[in-house]
Amino acid sequence: MRIGRATTWRGAACAVLLLVAGVSLAANWIAPEGYAKQYREAADAPPSHAHWLGTDEIGRDRFARVLYGTRISLLLAPAAALLSTLMAALIGGLSGYLGGAWSRAAMAVTDLFLSLPWLFLLITVRAVLPLNVSPLFSVLVTFLILGLLGWTSAARVLCATSATLRDSDFVRQARASGIGAVRLFWMHVLPNLKPVLYAQFWISIPAFILSEANLGILGLGVAEPMPSWGSLLKELEGLVSVGEEPWKLVPLILLAIVVTSFQFVLARQEEAAA
Amino acid sequence: MCTQHRKSFLISIAACFILAGSAFGQGELRFCLRSEPKTFEPLKVEDEASATIRYLTGGVLVRMNRQTQALEPELAQSWKVSKDGKQIIFKLRSGISFSDGTPFSAEDVAYTVQQLMDPALHSPTGDAFRSGPGNVETKIISPTQISITFPAPVAGLDHQFDQVAIMSAHSPKKEMAVLGPFMVDDYKPGASLLLKRNPNYWKTDEQGRHLPYIDSIRLDIQPNRDVEMLRFKRNELDLINTLDSEYFDKLGAISPQLVHDAGPSLDSEQMWFNEVAKSPLPAYKKAWFRSEAFRRAISEAINREDLSRVVFRGHAQPAVGPVSPANKFWFNAKLKPESYSPDTALKALQAEGFRMENGTLKDKDGNAVVFSIITNSGNKYRERMATMIQDDLQKIGVHVNVVTLDFPSLIERMTQSFDYEAILLGLTNVGLDPNEQMNVWLSSSDNHQWNPSEKAPETAWEAEIDKLMREQASSADPKKRKEAFDRVQEIVFEEAPFIYLVNRNALSAVAANVQGASPVILVPQTYWNVERISLK
Amino acid sequence: MLRGVIAKRIAQLGIVRHGLALIATVLLGGLLSAVLVRFAPGFDSDEQELDLHLNSQSIQALRQARLDQHNIFHFYLHSLNRAAHGDLGTSISLGQPVTTLLRQRIPLTVRLVGLGLATAWLLALGLALSAAWIRIAAYDALNTFLSGIFLCLPAAVLALLSVLWRVPAALVIASIVFPQLYRYARNLLAQGYASPHIITARAKGIAELRILFWHVIPVAAPELLAVAGISVSLAVGTAIPVEALCGLAGIGHLAWQAALARDLPLLMNITILVTLVTLLANSTADVIGKALRGHEA
DSSP, rough: OHHHHHHHHHHHHHHOOOOOHHHTHHHHHHHTOOOOOOOOOGGTOOOOOTTTTTTOTTTTBBBHHHHHHHHHHHHHHHHHHHHHHHHIIIIIIIHHOOHHHHHHHHHHHHHHHHOEEEOHHHHHHHHOOSSSOOOOHHHHHHHHHHHHHHHHHHHHHHHHHHHHHHHHHHHHHHTTTTTTTTHHIIIGGGGGGHHHHHHHHHHHHHHHHHHHHHHHGTTTOOTTTTOOOOHHHGGGGGGGGTTGGGGGGGHHHHHHHHHHHHHHTHHHHHHHOO | HHHHHHHHHHHHHHHHOOOOHHHHSOEEEEEEEEEEEOOSGGGGGOOOHHHHHHHOOOOOOEOOOTTTTEEEEEEEEEEEHHHHHEEEEEOOOOSSSTTTTTTTOOHHHHHHHHHTTTTGGGGHHHTTTTSSSSEEEEEETTTEEEEOSSOOOOOOOOHGGOOBBOOOOSOOTTSSSSSSSSEEEEEEEETTTEEOTTTTTTOBBBSOBHHHHHHHSEEEOOOOOOHHHHHTTTOOOOOOOOOOOHHHHHHHHHOOOGEEEEEEEEEEEEEEEOOOSSSSOHHHHHHHHTTTTHHHHHHHHHHHHIIIISTTTTTTEEEOOSSSSSSSSTTTTTTTOOOHHHHHHHHHHHTTOOOOTEEEEEEEEEBBOOEEEEEEEOOOHHHHOEEEEOOOHHTTTTEEEEEEEEEHHHIIIIIIOOOSSEEEEEEOOSSGGGGGHHHHHHSTTTTTTTOOOOOOOHHHHHHHHHHHHOOOOHOOHHHHHHHHHHHHHHHHHEEEEEEEEEEEEEEEEOOOTEESSOOOOSSSSTTTTGGGGGOO | HHHHHHHHHHHHOOOHHHHHHHHHHHHHHHHHHHHHHHSSSTTTTTTTGOOTTOOHHHHHHHTTTTTGGGGGGHHHHHHHHHHHHTTTOOOTTSSSSSSHHHHHHHHHHHHHHHHHHHHHHHHHHHHHHHHHHHHOHHHHHHHHHHHHHHHHSSSHHHHHHHTTTTTTTTHHHHHHHHHHHHHHHHHHHHHHHHHHHHHHHHTOOOOHHHHHIIIIIIHHHHHHHHHHHHHHHHHHHHHHHHHHHHHHOOOHHHHHHHHHHHOOOHHHHHHHHHHHHHHHHHHHHHHHHHHHHHHOO
């Protein structure tokens, strides 16, 4: 009964994700005018037949921007989240499992990573990139960096988990029965890291989407005129008016729905067992 | 019994006076500083927040009336500039003392000027007086009379003293002893600043009441404009000095009496190409950027009307050149903003050997015309202008990449590495006199942004600008100066080293309980007459 | 009894060795941050250079002022030497001693982060526990969606909302940190509840509270402690935008100002402080975690 209900939720979540992905892939047909066309006579307009979600400050159709922005963010944010989760699993999981000096060194590095002002590394990256770089390349680099820097918190938790596992009875028994270290890590330790890995993956998606937009201040991230969810969410910052203009909240709600759906797709394991 | 009655009568009379006085002598004016003031020392002021404190607390010899744009006597009753523009003699008011009670005399003026002109201080205010090598001479003629002689003529000499707050030579409180209407009472770093009225302030109004009318000013340090707006709407702030155009419209729609559009300000938004010979750009790009025809064509292909209308919601005017039309005397009225004409621009480019191929403009060697415009991040207007220019230029086949950078990175590219193609920035003009812009136009200057610190002028027109700027600076005849500077404006228009985009309007908001404020275009827009502002 | 055991374990783990490693990491953090700042573009430039009143000599003087920081190793050693005598240097952008600036601003940030963290943990644990008990898929979905909304809102928007609704800024920190804590706690508790012996215990009808405190929490404790450790650095990181946007004079705001002005002495000291806090929080979590593990084993 409970398993059945969890499956329904998961099915619905998959359907939502597929729908969002499908619609964004069909953006060329749904919004053939593209995301960059400036309707300067109708800047900052409310929703209408011509512009379902109104237009932005310089007259670009917000609906088209949401569609095209979804393509980039829905593809790249989970990819970067996956990268950071894998790194966390590798660094945190392994170091906890190996224990001793390995663990101490890895955690010292992790703590440093948590404390250093990475802003300046990003500024340096921007300086190394040429100014005339395509918006797509810039956003790829941005998500790659986010993926490479975002593993730290999860690694610390994973280290604690795998250290507990290392000391646990079943791993000791398995080790005593002569199972190889790699196999042991792969078969017995890694599956038990899943709750933390899923949490890390899930948290990273919106975090990276927002960070991408914030990195715009350093000249990284999506460059004009290309849209991303992050840049659409940044519109909310002039919030004094959002109460009067609820359609500006659409990207936020869409993102929250997508992020929730991701959680339900991921939650299979625990829900099925609970 | 009778005496008691009389006593209570006297008390009530006194109470009436106190109440009547309180209509003026009470209340706290509240507004925001956008950043932490870097210094309270008036001579070292370089940032906007410190300049605000200086304006509110500092006593000056002469003050430019921000409304009439005329110079008015303050601590100096009168003054006289010598014909050669090197010497100024001030006749000072007597019987004035600093906020701590230390009497004010010519000695303080001499002390201030000597401090100001100390080369080791590197004061921006001091540098404005430094027109040639040598030392300044101060001569105290009497306690109320002083002559100051500079080694070389300083154009608009008397006007420069608007920025010089007089410091006490003797007060133990040093820069905290002031002559202005207010004095610093409490400073909570990073949070707020409280100014109290200066009890020794010398000025009275026409009815003989002591100025200023208000008791104190609370300045909250608040960099975020959205938060500032929210707090204004909630009556936690009384003034917003420069208001965003979106907020102007939104607030104006609800309560039109709170917002003020004083018309085009002195500030301009502009873009320019990198013309530095030693820049790391490829030779063909340098050739484009150094070509007057290319710059003019780009300028013609930008729709300035749309920038004003869309980005600033109509609260800006297409700009003509380095002088805003708001600067009535110095503006060259013969010049009109470049008209939007992509067709003419394209023809001009084709005449230079450029050609269109499949919607892309290529130069005569077949290089596609692609360049980046960098601007400082966090300024949504500049980002939007850049995006609109990107769209405009696409129409003539020019592909633009918009890059926003944090300010220090941008400045490094602009002043040291010269690793940029085009920059979009604004120029804040505080003063009206052309000399304020001297360091922009002299080809040898560090702030000659499109090609700084030239050993000798690299083009004939830059040489001509150098000559004209020096001519106007050394002349005391306003008519001659105006002629020279008019010609500078024409050359700048023809050669387009700066592509001027718009002059933003001076937008401000004043709460309903504030009386006597009349916002103007000059800084400080809303509180220039702070001593006469009162609160209901 | 338990306290005695923990104390013994801590002693066994070698406080001295831990302390030395901690100091070395903090010093390395300071050096790395100085290197990052020094080699990022914009280090040599000052916004003031654009002041049209300044002449060449003054602009040169501005550039000269940073020359003593060019050799970063020399600068760092010099700073350490001064720090050993109680002088942390002077901020370039604010012109005040770093010690004064830090002393003025630390209390606010400590209060803000402390209150924010406490609220975040209360919310996160409350929701996670209620979701583990209530076990209705729709309730879990609602929680996930709500925490998802908070996760998707930019910090700037939350900060503005706090000003709009006159909510204390600590709640902004809480609302940014809690969704992350909730997710970790929820997943860890769910895993605990999914283990075979708890399913058996439930089937036997053992009281929920007893299951929670005797079987679920002890199993998840080392991980929850690790999450507690990192939650400190999460909250400190959040304090930067929140303080900057709400105009609060704390360390976060100071760090932001210092970053914009490339204020090396200030930035380096703030990084050292943040590294110290991070290390202390995480090491404490580690040590207690190890002690618990040892106790159980």
